[in-house]
Amino acid sequence: MLTIVTDQRTEASLSAELRAATLRLSRRLRREKADDELSDTQSGVLGALLRRGELTPAALSAHERVTPPSMNRTLNILEAAGYVTRTKSEADRRLVLVGLTDAGRSVVLETRRRRDAWLDQRLAALDADELAVLEGAAGILRRMADQ
Amino acid sequence: MLTIVTDQRTEASLSAELRAATLRLSRRLRREKADDELSDTQSGVLGALLRRGELTPAALSAHERVTPPSMNRTLNILEAAGYVTRTKSEADRRLVLVGLTDAGRSVVLETRRRRDAWLDQRLAALDADELAVLEGAAGILRRMADQ
DNA sequence: TATTGTTATACTCTATAACTATA
DNA sequence: TATAGTTATAGAGTATAACAATA
Numbered sequence: 001m002l003t004i005v006t007d008q009r010t011e012a013s014l015s016a017e018l019r020a021a022t023l024r025l026s027r028r029l030r031r032e033k034a035d036d037e038l039s040d041t042q043s044g045v046l047g048a049l050l051r052r053g054e055l056t057p058a059a060l061s062a063h064e065r066v067t068p069p070s071m072n073r074t075l076n077i078l079e080a081a082g083y084v085t086r087t088k089s090e091a092d093r094r095l096v097l098v099g100l101t102d103a104g105r106s107v108v109l110e111t112r113r114r115r116d117a118w119l120d121q122r123l124a125a126l127d128a129d130e131l132a133v134l135e136g137a138a139g140i141l142r143r144m145a146d147q
Numbered sequence: 148m149l150t151i152v153t154d155q156r157t158e159a160s161l162s163a164e165l166r167a168a169t170l171r172l173s174r175r176l177r178r179e180k181a182d183d184e185l186s187d188t189q190s191g192v193l194g195a196l197l198r199r200g201e202l203t204p205a206a207l208s209a210h211e212r213v214t215p216p217s218m219n220r221t222l223n224i225l226e227a228a229g230y231v232t233r234t235k236s237e238a239d240r241r242l243v244l245v246g247l248t249d250a251g252r253s254v255v256l257e258t259r260r261r262r263d264a265w266l267d268q269r270l271a272a273l274d275a276d277e278l279a280v281l282e283g284a285a286g287i288l289r290r291m292a293d294q
Numbered sequence: 295t296a297t298t299g300t301t302a303t304a305c306t307c308t309a310t311a312a313c314t315a316t317a
Numbered sequence: 318t319a320t321a322g323t324t325a326t327a328g329a330g331t332a333t334a335a336c337a338a339t340a
Contacts, residue, residue, distance in 0.1 A: 014278065015263040015270060017285040019176060025292035026173030029166060039307070058321065070308045072323055094316045094321045116162040122291040123162060130287050131161065137284030138164040140277050144269040145172035186330070204299065217331045219300060224329095241298045241339045 022141070032118040034111045041066055041074050046083060046108040049100040056095055083107060169288070179265040180258050188213060188221050193230060193255040196247040203242050230254060 033043065044064045049055060055063075061071035075098060078084045083104030089095035100108075123131065180190065191211045196202060202210075208218035222245060225231045230251030236242035247255075270278065 014282055014285065015266040016259070017289070018270075018281060019259070019262045019266055021285045021288040021292065022169055022173050023176060025288050026169050028292045029170060041307080056321080057323090066307090067309060068322070069310080069324080073307075076323095092317075092321085096322065112163070112166070115166045119162040119166055119291075122294060123165075126287065130283075133280055133283040134165060134287060135161055136277075136280040137288075138161065138168045140273065140281060141168040141172050141284075142164070144266075145168065145175050147269060188330080205297090213330090214332060215299070216301080216333080220330075239298090239340075243299065 029115050029118070032111075032115045034107055034114065038107065038111070039074075041070075042078060043108065043111060045071075045074060045078060045098075046100065046104050049084065049098065050105060050108050054097040054099045056089075057098060060098060078104070176262050176265065179262045185254065185258070186221075188217075189225060190255065190258060192218075192221060192225060192245075193247065193251050196231065196245065197252060197255050201244040201246045203236075204245060207245060225251070 030040065038046070041064050045060055048060060048063050057071050057075060058068060060075070061068045064071065064074075066074070075084060075086065079086060081103075083101055085099045085101055087097050087099065089097055123134070126134070177187070185193070188211050192207055195207060195210050204218050204222060205215060207222070208215045211218065211221075213221070222231060222233065226233060228250075230248055232246045232248055234244050234246065236244055270281070273281070
């Protein structure tokens with residue numbers, strides 16, 4: 001029910017620009033990862049464990065939007081690499097708790113460090129006004145994604 | 148050689164926030180695609196052809212950052228689906244020119260329409276100031292990604 | 295001989311279906 | 318019987334190596 005045509009046009013083109021910019025930047029960012037070259041799901045698992053602590057395979061498969069068998073395979077790889085541990089829950093022996101090892105923690109922090117370093121280089125080329133805009137945008141984009 | 152500590156800290160955390168926000172939003176955006184469920188590379192090829200016109204397989208493999216054999220396989224699939232055509236170049240018979248069919252054009256436009264529609268819904272909930280911030284940010288982010 | 299495109303083959307990631315263990 | 322996890326098997330997507338066609 002928009003009545004002002006210019007607003008409608010502005011908003012529509014903003015969607016297109018924001019979509020293109022976000023997809024492009026994320027694609028570039030994803031290339032800046034640790035030497036180990038973890039897959040997106042593997043990185044996602046380590047990131048979730050860092051942020052939220054021990055989680056079950058079912059919770060991780062929901063978080064990463066992959067099937068339980070697929071997550072199981074990912075966990076096998078991460079466990080073999082020494083990045084996560086699996087322990088049976090005391091309360092419910094059906095549950096498995098996946099936890100981050102020190103090595104796993106190092107890997108996820110290193111990946112973030114690289115992505116931040118790449119972004120830092122780009123941010124260093126911006127002026128104060130542009131930085132202020134991005135500062136405001138970061139929070140807004142985060143909230144939009146989390147809805 | 149930063150002398151103002153607060154600036155350094157602000158910029159560092161901006162990297163982290165922008166990284167998290169961008170990766171998260173793009174992940175959400177990628178889920179809003181056409182029913183055909185094209186892969187990222189397939190979508191990327193159709194998008195490049197829409198934007199830049201006919202391209203060679205070599206140009207497309209560079210653009211999508213996959214190897215020529217992998218791009219060849221992708222083109223076989225897109226060609227079989229009726230989304231692209233392959234024609235030999237008149238000027239240099241070694242070259243193949245990949246072009247978009249009407250069906251291919253429809254698919255890529257539909258995917259964009261969906262992603263824009265999802266974003267539009269989120270943008271509709273923002274106030275004028277927030278929209279202005281994102282308007283400024285879109286251009287800045289795009290330039291950063293293209294560097 | 296160099297370049298463009300393609301085929302052959304193997305590896306990774308993910309999915310569906312079936313199985314095991316615990317509640 | 319229901320739930321959590323796992324194993325078995327198959328389908329995409331990508332990569333390296335080798336081959337074909339043209340310049």
